[in-house]
Amino acid sequence: MSQGLPAGNTCIVGAGASGITTAQVLAERGLPFDCFEMGSEIGGNWRYDNDNGVSSAYRSLHINTSRQAMQYAAYPMPESLPDYPSHWQIAAYFDDFVDHFGLRDRITFRTEVTRVLPLDGGGFDVTIRSRDGGEPETRRYDHVVVANGHHWDPRWPEPSFPGAEDFPGEQVHAHYYRTPDVLEGKRVVVLGIGNSAADIAVESSRVARETWLSMRRGAHVIPKYVFGMPTDHLTDSPVARTHHKVQQASMATMLRVAVGKMTDYGLPEPDHRILDAHPTVSSDLLVRLGHGDLGVKPSIERFEGSEVVFTDGSRVEADVVVYCTGYKVSFPFLDEAVVAPSDNRVALYRRVVDPEHPGLFFVGLIQPLGSVMPLAEAQAHWVADLLAGEVTLPDRAEMHAQIAAYDDTLRKRYVASKRHTIQVDAHQYLAELARERKRRRS
Numbered sequence: 001m002s003q004g005l006p007a008g009n010t011c012i013v014g015a016g017a018s019g020i021t022t023a024q025v026l027a028e029r030g031l032p033f034d035c036f037e038m039g040s041e042i043g044g045n046w047r048y049d050n051d052n053g054v055s056s057a058y059r060s061l062h063i064n065t066s067r068q069a070m071q072y073a074a075y076p077m078p079e080s081l082p083d084y085p086s087h088w089q090i091a092a093y094f095d096d097f098v099d100h101f102g103l104r105d106r107i108t109f110r111t112e113v114t115r116v117l118p119l120d121g122g123g124f125d126v127t128i129r130s131r132d133g134g135e136p137e138t139r140r141y142d143h144v145v146v147a148n149g150h151h152w153d154p155r156w157p158e159p160s161f162p163g164a165e166d167f168p169g170e171q172v173h174a175h176y177y178r179t180p181d182v183l184e185g186k187r188v189v190v191l192g193i194g195n196s197a198a199d200i201a202v203e204s205s206r207v208a209r210e211t212w213l214s215m216r217r218g219a220h221v222i223p224k225y226v227f228g229m230p231t232d233h234l235t236d237s238p239v240a241r242t243h244h245k246v247q248q249a250s251m252a253t254m255l256r257v258a259v260g261k262m263t264d265y266g267l268p269e270p271d272h273r274i275l276d277a278h279p280t281v282s283s284d285l286l287v288r289l290g291h292g293d294l295g296v297k298p299s300i301e302r303f304e305g306s307e308v309v310f311t312d313g314s315r316v317e318a319d320v321v322v323y324c325t326g327y328k329v330s331f332p333f334l335d336e337a338v339v340a341p342s343d344n345r346v347a348l349y350r351r352v353v354d355p356e357h358p359g360l361f362f363v364g365l366i367q368p369l370g371s372v373m374p375l376a377e378a379q380a381h382w383v384a385d386l387l388a389g390e391v392t393l394p395d396r397a398e399m400h401a402q403i404a405a406y407d408d409t410l411r412k413r414y415v416a417s418k419r420h421t422i423q424v425d426a427h428q429y430l431a432e433l434a435r436e437r438k439r440r441r442s
């Protein structure tokens with residue numbers, strides 16, 4: 001039996017990159033919705049110093065996918081923007097997007113969704129609370145689209161390293177890092193080799209007394225440009241639409257020609273093939289290593305007083321440790337009995353639909369080889385089709401089978417890590433969503 005969903009009111013949780021595209025698509029389709037945003041402005045993570053208190057953007061942040069890869073299809077980025085816009089330019093683009101489509105008045109700002117409770121007979125009670133005071137209010141919706149992002153709840157090393165509690169220096173998570181002045185003249189250890197670690201280590205290497213980049217495995221560091229063009233423009237080539245093994249082979253060859261081996265820069269040999277981990281994109285990192293302003297260490301094993309001891313037995317005195325150890329997928333407004341991410345895994349059909357709670361959708365809960373925004377936009381179109389009753393879903397068993405198959409593929413393909421639980425390949429994923437949109441109701 002296929003599941004049909006009744007039409008009705010929809011609550012969108014969050015007005016970041018995923019929430020605003022959902023609002024735009026639903027508005028365009030004439031589907032009624034409310035959108036609640038905790039901050040005073042739209043943009044989520046891309047709003048520097050967002051007063052929602054949870055943006056992870058640091059002052060120097062520029063996106064690591066190109067303007068063409070990140071733009072919404074409905075509203076391309078102006079060509080006057082650089083290839084890799086800053087967070088200010090991205091937030092301004094989001095502002096223009098919202099104003100262009102007349103969405104600003106449809107977003108309730110400074111309002112936190114504190115609880116989403118599925119009801120027995122269908123629908124949801126959504127409790128909201130204004131940051132400006134007043135009693136919480138509960139409203140009933142037929143559907144809820146969760147678009148609260150997944151890079152705001154910092155994941156610290158679990159358990160913490162032995163001796164960490166007695167370390168006299170400072171331990172900070174990348175989520176709280178804003179400007180390099182806090183590292184000036186200090187001895188800094190940056191842990192991780194994702195994009196936060198690469199950016200922060202580069203900044204640190206310019207101002208700190210010394211900087212050590214510590215990692216538990218190597219990474220294939222991809223430059224922002226090859227052959228004079230943003231690297232991800234190559235991911236739009238026909239090769240990028242082939243099997244991932246073909247993509248891997250061509251990417252590995254290109255990287256070897258353009259960059260050389262990671263070991264040429266003092267980085268460890270990665271224990272996995274390129275594209276088997278979320279890409280670390282940085283041109284600066286390799287140069288800073290080459291300048292000798294940045295040293296490389298394996299992972300932290302323990303602290304001894306003010307010393308950081310690494311797994312190879314080497315040790316350095318440190319004043320600051322920056323944990324660039326990623327983020328937790330979390331939904332503070334959903335009871336654990338409803339959806340409980342387990343090690344960042346959430347059982348969603350095609351990364352969007354909760355088979356256990358008809359009417360509960362997640363937009364932007366993906367980590368693409370590519371950029372989230374256009375994929376969130378495509379997800380929103382599928383959600384709109386479902387809300388409008390134009391397409392249908394497979395039955396629960398089929399949805400769960402697909403979820404299990406997806407998990408299995410991830411486990412086989414990617415490095416085992418809590419950062420690889422919601423990975424998607426942009427082109428393949430768009431094709432999957434396109435197929436779902438053809439599942440017309442008879």
Ligand SMILES: NC(=O)C1=CN([C@@H]2O[C@H](COP(=O)(O)OP(=O)(O)OC[C@H]3O[C@@H](n4cnc5c(N)ncnc54)[C@H](OP(=O)(O)O)[C@@H]3O)[C@@H](O)[C@H]2O)C=CC1
Pocket residue numbers: 061062063064065151156157158174191192193194195196197199215216217278299300324325326327367415416417418419
């Ligand atoms: N310029 C941009 O556009 C930027 C984008 N981003 C994006 O934000 C997201 C989050 O990135 P980021 O903050 O780098 O986090 P990630 O989850 O991508 O990376 C976390 C890193 O920390 C390591 N790690 C995690 N736990 C431990 C531990 N206990 N001990 C040692 N190492 C550990 C991981 O290793 P392992 O792989 O072994 O688990 C990995 O190297 C990504 O999607 C990224 O692309 C981030 C910064 C800048």
